[in-house]
Amino acid sequence: MERSLALSALFAARIAALFLIPSFTLAFGVPVTAQTLGVMLCGTVLGAKRGTLAVLLFLVLVAIGLPFLAGGRGGLGVFAGPTVGFLVGWPVAAFVTGLIVERWRGANLAVVATVASIIGGIIVLYAFGIVGMSVILERTLLEAAGLVTAFIPGDIIKAVLAGLLTAALFKARPASVLSRASSDG
Amino acid sequence: MLCLTSPVETSAHRWRPGIKFALLCAATFVLLAIDSLVFQVAAFLGCLLLFALPGRTFFLAGMRALKPLWPFVVILIVWHGITQDMADGLAIVLRLMTAVGLATLVTMTTRLSDMMDFVRWALQPLARFGLQTRLVELGIALVIRFTPALAAQGRQLAQSWRARAHQKPRWQLILPLTVAAIDDAEQVAQALRARGGLMPHNSGVPTPARTD
Amino acid sequence: MLSVVSIVPPTFNPAPAPVSADAGTWFAFDKVSLSLDGKSVLHEVSVRSSARRIGMVGRNGSGKSTFARLFAGLIAPTTGSVEVRGVDVAKDRRAALSTVGILFQNPDHQIIFPTVEEELAFGLLQQGVSKADAAEQVAQLLAQFGKSHWAPEAAHSLSQGQKKLVCLMAVLAMKPKAIVLDEPLSGLDIPTQLQLSRYLDDADAMLVHIAHDPDHIRDYDEVLWLEEGRLVADGAPAKVLPAFTARMHELGGGDALSDLAG
Numbered sequence: 227m228e229r230s231l232a233l234s235a236l237f238a239a240r241i242a243a244l245f246l247i248p249s250f251t252l253a254f255g256v257p258v259t260a261q262t263l264g265v266m267l268c269g270t271v272l273g274a275k276r277g278t279l280a281v282l283l284f285l286v287l288v289a290i291g292l293p294f295l296a297g298g299r300g301g302l303g304v305f306a307g308p309t310v311g312f313l314v315g316w317p318v319a320a321f322v323t324g325l326i327v328e329r330w331r332g333a334n335l336a337v338v339a340t341v342a343s344i345i346g347g348i349i350v351l352y353a354f355g356i357v358g359m360s361v362i363l364e365r366t367l368l369e370a371a372g373l374v375t376a377f378i379p380g381d382i383i384k385a386v387l388a389g390l391l392t393a394a395l396f397k398a399r400p401a402s403v404l405s406r407a408s409s410d411g
Numbered sequence: 412m413l414c415l416t417s418p419v420e421t422s423a424h425r426w427r428p429g430i431k432f433a434l435l436c437a438a439t440f441v442l443l444a445i446d447s448l449v450f451q452v453a454a455f456l457g458c459l460l461l462f463a464l465p466g467r468t469f470f471l472a473g474m475r476a477l478k479p480l481w482p483f484v485v486i487l488i489v490w491h492g493i494t495q496d497m498a499d500g501l502a503i504v505l506r507l508m509t510a511v512g513l514a515t516l517v518t519m520t521t522r523l524s525d526m527m528d529f530v531r532w533a534l535q536p537l538a539r540f541g542l543q544t545r546l547v548e549l550g551i552a553l554v555i556r557f558t559p560a561l562a563a564q565g566r567q568l569a570q571s572w573r574a575r576a577h578q579k580p581r582w583q584l585i586l587p588l589t590v591a592a593i594d595d596a597e598q599v600a601q602a603l604r605a606r607g608g609l610m611p612h613n614s615g616v617p618t619p620a621r622t623d
Numbered sequence: 624m625l626s627v628v629s630i631v632p633p634t635f636n637p638a639p640a641p642v643s644a645d646a647g648t649w650f651a652f653d654k655v656s657l658s659l660d661g662k663s664v665l666h667e668v669s670v671r672s673s674a675r676r677i678g679m680v681g682r683n684g685s686g687k688s689t690f691a692r693l694f695a696g697l698i699a700p701t702t703g704s705v706e707v708r709g710v711d712v713a714k715d716r717r718a719a720l721s722t723v724g725i726l727f728q729n730p731d732h733q734i735i736f737p738t739v740e741e742e743l744a745f746g747l748l749q750q751g752v753s754k755a756d757a758a759e760q761v762a763q764l765l766a767q768f769g770k771s772h773w774a775p776e777a778a779h780s781l782s783q784g785q786k787k788l789v790c791l792m793a794v795l796a797m798k799p800k801a802i803v804l805d806e807p808l809s810g811l812d813i814p815t816q817l818q819l820s821r822y823l824d825d826a827d828a829m830l831v832h833i834a835h836d837p838d839h840i841r842d843y844d845e846v847l848w849l850e851e852g853r854l855v856a857d858g859a860p861a862k863v864l865p866a867f868t869a870r871m872h873e874l875g876g877g878d879a880l881s882d883l884a885g
Contacts, residue, residue, distance in 0.1 A: 227608070228599075228600040228603040228608060229596065229597070229600040231546060231549065231550055231553070231600075231603075232553065232595075232596040232597070232600040232603065233592075233593065233596040233600075234550065235550045235553035235557065235596070236553070236557055236561075236592040236593070236595050236596040236599065237589075237596075238550075239553070239556075239557035239558040239560075239592065240561055240588055240589060240591075240592040242554065242561075242562075243558050243559075243561035243562040243564075243565050243588065244565065244588070263585070264585075267589065271589065279550075283550045283551065283554055284554070286547070286551060287551060287555070290523065290526040290527065290530060290551075291414055291415040291521065291523060291526055292414060292415065292523075292555070293414070293415050294558075297479065299476070300415050300518075301415045301476070301514070301515055301517075301518030301519070302435070302514035302515065302517050302518045303476050303477075303511045303512070303514045303515035303518060305514065306439070306510040306511045306513075306514040307479070307483075307507070307511050308480075308483050308507070362507065363486075363487060363503065364503050365490070369490075373486065387582050391582070391585055391586055391589070394586050394736075394737045395586060395589055395590070395737070397737040397738060398586065398590060398737035398778065398780070399590055399593065399777065399779055399780065400777075402590070564731075567727065567729070567733075568732055568733070568735060570692070570697050570727075571727060571732065571733040571734075571735060573697055573716075574695055574697060574724070574725045575720065575745060575746035575749055575793070575797065576720070576745070576746070577716055577717055577720065577749060578749075583735055583736070584735065586735070586736070586737060587735050587779075590731075590779050591731060591732075594731070
């Protein structure tokens with residue numbers, strides 16, 4: 227119980243920390259979607275429940291006014307803007323990603339994590355994001371989809387990275403990849 | 412703690428966050444309900460006025476928050492220009508900026524500690540569904556406490572990289588940061604258990620430091 | 624599962640020990656000052672030395688870690704210059720990478736890669752060594768330390784002392800001419816300290832060893848004493864260390880804990 231809360235909080239802090247470090251770029255840093263990698267990792271490493279909690283905590287902190295989004299953004303303003311769909315979709319994405327990694331055993335972890343990140347972190351997330359954008363900008367879904375397609379190749383690369391990092395973490399600390407723990411802690 | 416609350420004091424800083432939030436919801440509702448361009452222009456100008464009242468620093472800070480919207484503004488204007496309904500386009504653009512602006516105003520005029528109180532209050536109804544609000548508070552406190560530490564560790568790892576490599580560090584640093592997060596979490600969990608754990612009867616919940 | 628192993632191998636063959644120091648290794652801090660956020664961290668530090676084993680002492684916050692980073696060229700001085708073997712380490716990063724190595728205090732903040740062999744190979748690959756050559760050099764280095772079995776192991780699952788050794792090996796892999804060590808022995812139990820010390824002593828490079836415990840550097844050639852960002856002493860350990868220890872005890876008798884930094 228304490229462990230779940232601590233892990234979720236620390237992973238939320240990790241997402242925040244990644245964007246407070248100025249000298250460190252993700253190399254594909256398209257501002258709006260660069261955080262997706264941190265979100266995908268919450269799902270692939272912590273699993274569905276704790277991963278979602280971590281992302282939710284992160285969002286609450288952004289909402290109450292901490293500048294944890296790329297570019298030092300945060301506060302209620304970001305929830306009124308066109309990217310609100312993506313923000314709302316993040317916890318769902320983490321949940322779906324985590325669920326897939328937890329349930330789909332037997333295959334290579336890097337592959338599983340990558341596929342899970344694509345399904346959760348791209349397909350599900352973009353669904354939410356596109357709907358949100360089309361509502362706020364008052365365009366059709368198709369038009370909103372057109373706006374975001376440019377980011378998809380970058381996010382696919384991030385999904386692959388998420389897979390590689392999850393597998394590397396498993397190499398470094400097998401017991402810590404909770405999505406693959408045999409018992410719930 | 413780095414925070415988006417404006418250091419420029421306004422009278423709104425003293426209002427209860429619940430009131431500001433309610434006003435924001437009402438205003439957003441009105442904005443969405445009324446399509447007329449004239450109204451949207453007036454609303455936007457009113458919003459700009461609110462930003463300008465506390466002075467130049469406040470105004471500039473507010474404009475910085477609106478800056479990320481410009482690509483969308485451009486896209487919308489171009490689109491509506493092509494379909495030749497500029498009036499509609501402008502109305503949508505203005506509504507967007509006003510909504511974001513008003514929400515930003517709430518953030519800039521509410522101290523973190525007041526926000527925390529509001530979150531605590533707003534979560535109370537959910538307690539009936541079993542959500543332990545203390546856990547949410549504790550979670551928030553932990554994130555605030557550990558973000559700077561993890562960021563410092565990230566900077567240190569970046570130095571460890573630069574001590575051996577010419578290029579800038581990239582995604583590879585996420586791995587040791589994640590391991591660090593996991594290790595810190597383990598320590599935190601033990602510390603929590605040592606203080607009686609998270610069982611309902613325990614009243615020793617640390618609260619986030621007041622930042623005002 | 625990695626069993627608990629001590630860091631002293633049963634058969635340790637030290638590299639052929641150099642009889643005298645590499646006379647070409649020297650460093651010079653020329654009136655180096657560093658200010659961060661308006662606060663002066665180092666003030667006009669000037670020192671020049673070609674001793675093989677140099678120690679540094681000073682209280683926490685005296686600027687020792689900053690000195691280490693300046694020495695490695697990771698940060699640039701606000702005024703003045705830092706040269707190691709003629710290389711301006713802050714400006715000429717490429718040359719600096721093969722000249723100076725740095726060992727940080729906390730190995731958890733230093734190890735980047737999941738396995739030991741990846742961590743050791745990283746610097747080599749960055750220097751342009753081919754993957755095959757890097758793998759071979761890493762294998763040789765591990766064998767030299769008797770740790771060949773560590774190659775595929777998860778670096779993050781090792782003990783503190785073992786992690787420090789991994790970090791040391793990662794630095795040695797790049798064959799630097801000088802290594803600056805930021806409190807390398809802190810946090811280790813005494814046997815591990817002694818073992819790691821032996822590895823340090825055998826390193827074929829100029830060492831700048833920052834220590835909070837004077838005992839660690841009693842046998843060194845030269846000791847520098849930093850106090851509040853200034854170099855207050857530079858000389859033989861026999862002269863500097865007693866003065867330092869006396870001063871520390873003097874301060875310990877006061878109530879400095881209540882003073883907040885800055």
